[in-house]
Amino acid sequence: MKSHINARNVIVALVALGLTLLPAYSALTGNIFILTLFTRIVIFALAAASLNLIMGYGGMMSFGHAAYLGIGGYAVGILAHEGIGSGFIQWPVALALSALYALVIGALSLRTRGVYFIMITLAFAQMAYYIASGLSRYGGDDGLTIYKRSTFGGLIDLSNRVQFYYLCLACLFGGVYLIWRIINSRFGMVVQGVRSNEQRMQAIGFHANRYRLVCFVISGTICGLAGALLANNTDFISPAGMYWTRSGELMVMVVFGGMGSLFGPVLGTIVFLLLEEVLSQFTEYWALIMGPLLLLIVLFARGGIMGLLGRLSRG
Amino acid sequence: MLVLVEQSLNGLQFGLLLFLLAAGLTLVFGIMDFVNLAHGSLYMMGAYFAATFVAWTNSFVLGVLLALGATLLLGIALEFIALRHLYGRDHLDQVLATFGLILFFNDAVRLIWGPAGLSLPLPPWLTVPVQIVPGVFYPAYRLSIIVVALAVAALLYIVVMRTKIGMLIRAGASNREMIGALGINIKLLFTLVFGLGAALAGLAGLMQAPILTVQIGMGENILILAFVIIVIGGIGSIRGAFMAAIFVGMIDTLGRAFLPDLLRTVLSSAAASTAAPALSSMLIYLLMAIVLVVRPEGLFPAAKR
Numbered sequence: 001m002k003s004h005i006n007a008r009n010v011i012v013a014l015v016a017l018g019l020t021l022l023p024a025y026s027a028l029t030g031n032i033f034i035l036t037l038f039t040r041i042v043i044f045a046l047a048a049a050s051l052n053l054i055m056g057y058g059g060m061m062s063f064g065h066a067a068y069l070g071i072g073g074y075a076v077g078i079l080a081h082e083g084i085g086s087g088f089i090q091w092p093v094a095l096a097l098s099a100l101y102a103l104v105i106g107a108l109s110l111r112t113r114g115v116y117f118i119m120i121t122l123a124f125a126q127m128a129y130y131i132a133s134g135l136s137r138y139g140g141d142d143g144l145t146i147y148k149r150s151t152f153g154g155l156i157d158l159s160n161r162v163q164f165y166y167l168c169l170a171c172l173f174g175g176v177y178l179i180w181r182i183i184n185s186r187f188g189m190v191v192q193g194v195r196s197n198e199q200r201m202q203a204i205g206f207h208a209n210r211y212r213l214v215c216f217v218i219s220g221t222i223c224g225l226a227g228a229l230l231a232n233n234t235d236f237i238s239p240a241g242m243y244w245t246r247s248g249e250l251m252v253m254v255v256f257g258g259m260g261s262l263f264g265p266v267l268g269t270i271v272f273l274l275l276e277e278v279l280s281q282f283t284e285y286w287a288l289i290m291g292p293l294l295l296l297i298v299l300f301a302r303g304g305i306m307g308l309l310g311r312l313s314r315g
Numbered sequence: 316m317l318v319l320v321e322q323s324l325n326g327l328q329f330g331l332l333l334f335l336l337a338a339g340l341t342l343v344f345g346i347m348d349f350v351n352l353a354h355g356s357l358y359m360m361g362a363y364f365a366a367t368f369v370a371w372t373n374s375f376v377l378g379v380l381l382a383l384g385a386t387l388l389l390g391i392a393l394e395f396i397a398l399r400h401l402y403g404r405d406h407l408d409q410v411l412a413t414f415g416l417i418l419f420f421n422d423a424v425r426l427i428w429g430p431a432g433l434s435l436p437l438p439p440w441l442t443v444p445v446q447i448v449p450g451v452f453y454p455a456y457r458l459s460i461i462v463v464a465l466a467v468a469a470l471l472y473i474v475v476m477r478t479k480i481g482m483l484i485r486a487g488a489s490n491r492e493m494i495g496a497l498g499i500n501i502k503l504l505f506t507l508v509f510g511l512g513a514a515l516a517g518l519a520g521l522m523q524a525p526i527l528t529v530q531i532g533m534g535e536n537i538l539i540l541a542f543v544i545i546v547i548g549g550i551g552s553i554r555g556a557f558m559a560a561i562f563v564g565m566i567d568t569l570g571r572a573f574l575p576d577l578l579r580t581v582l583s584s585a586a587a588s589t590a591a592p593a594l595s596s597m598l599i600y601l602l603m604a605i606v607l608v609v610r611p612e613g614l615f616p617a618a619k620r
Binding site for chain 1: 350352397400401404406407408410411412414415416417418419420421422423425426535539542543546550585586589590592593594596597600601603604607608611
């Protein structure tokens with residue numbers, strides 16, 4: 001039997017442990033900043049994990065995933081603005097709207113393949129971006145401040161940093177667990193089969209596009225949840241957060257960590273956002289280093305961090 | 316009526332400008348199967364080069380020519396150093412690598428020229444209004460953009476359809492391996508085509524510069540428009556890019572000009588003035604979505620491989 005103790009699994013376990021114990025570290029050292037930073041990281045990791053479900057396992061290169069962050073966020077923001085503060089209403093609405101959007105654009109986009117799919121998902125996300133900028137009642141281009149975070153009837157207080165962090169972390173672990181269950185189920189096997197050979201799957205009797213579409217909707221819904229969390233984290237929502245460059249960043253996080261590996265996107269997000277943070281403290285022109293670094297990673301480190309760790313553990 | 320003529324000309328001018336950008340993109344895409352998100356950065360660099368060289372030389376024409384040369388060289392250098400290693404890779408790899416280049420160029424520009432935008436002043440002979448038909452005046456500069464872009468489009472057509480190098484380019488678009496096997500130096504051809512595409516993007520950027528300000532991120536929005544155009548027109552098709560560019564330019568300009576008034580008839584004035592620009596920007600993406608759903612290969616697909 002293959003040993004499960006290798007560099008890759010040890011690092012994944014250490015990272016999960018580190019994320020769980022982070023609030024304790026923050027409380028001991030009084031370093032509040034690190035908790036805020038990691039709350040953001042954990043939320044983006046969830047979004048990246050959801051993108052990885054369709055990119056890594058489904059072979060669908062969505063270049064419009066930022067739209068779900070926006071939809072989830074605007075659902076929370078608009079309901080809060082209209083005086084509905086309960087998370088029991090806000091969050092299901094955020095998830096339902098993300099799912100609905102994914103269903104509609106997925107049904108249309110999945111008629112295309114390859115680079116056309118990349119472009120059409122981008123086009124729909126840009127449409128969502130322009131709709132958001134046209135919402136004059138909710139701030140238009142300037143965005144909308146959320147004065148009160150979602151309330152859950154005394155069950156959990158989102159304004160409490162530690163409680164909010166653990167909520168985000170629970171969502172991340174839950175999301176990754178869900179994705180793990182999905183990819184190991186019959187459904188997930190079919191989706192992965194369609195990625196490697198669509199015609200063969202069609203020939204043995206699977207409706208390839210139906211499986212793809214369901215996978216696309218699940219991914220969008222999970223990302224919508226990340227959007228709702230993100231809006232609560234920043235207390236603000238604006239169209240800028242759903243511009244196409246944000247979708248590009250999400251793709252970068254996935255590929256950084258290793259597309260098609262369960263924990264890859266989580267590691268990728270941590271490394272990407274930490275690097276951004278460290279570089280921007282070091283120099284104002286952090287992208288001057290990040291840009292070429294990205295190019296080098298694409299050129300020389302196929303499989304991202306997970307691929308690298310995998311090669312290490314094989315020795 | 317007069318407004319309609321003027322706005323149609325503006326639409327044509329914007330469409331032709333978009334064509335210059337889309338032509339380079341579709342050539343690179345069609346021939347090398349390479350998705351270049353950094354094309355918008357070359358557009359931005361063209362504008363920055365022009366603003367700098369015009370200020371240095373005190374001559375608009377000389378500065379513009381220098382800027383064109385500089386963008387051409389930059390494109391060739393970029394291809395030589397980085398991008399040629401990405402041919403034959405996954406589209407996703409190309410998207411990510413060139414996304415990295417966008418980050419790099421934006422910060423490089425911020426470092427060199429500072430965060431504030433530049434302006435590219437026009438020489439006096441380009442600022443006079445020209446009477447195009449009796450009673451209708453149109454800015455000379457916008458008119459000259461139309462003339463230059465049409466000339467470049469015609470030249471591009473002649474080069475691609477009537478010359479030996481154009482024949483190689485078309486052959487490369489339909490079967491890369493085959494023309495390599497016939498002994499054509501395909502690497503050199505790719506570098507040349509990439510340089511040409513870069514120069515066209517730079518030309519579009521520097522021509523747009525006097526109308527808008529020269530600023531960081533100016534390439535990002537218009538890059539996506541150019542992608543929309545080549546997808547609508549059919550990837551690899553110059554003719555398709557031309558038609559789609561005019562179409563998109565018209566829709567965008569006319570939408571911006573007339574949608575607010577149209578919307579005001581059904582919405583309150585304030586709501587209409589925020590909704591209209593959003594709606595007219597959306598129109599283009601809506602158009603692309605419809606085209607892709609109905610004809611996934613674009614309106615004028617290049618010859619099947």
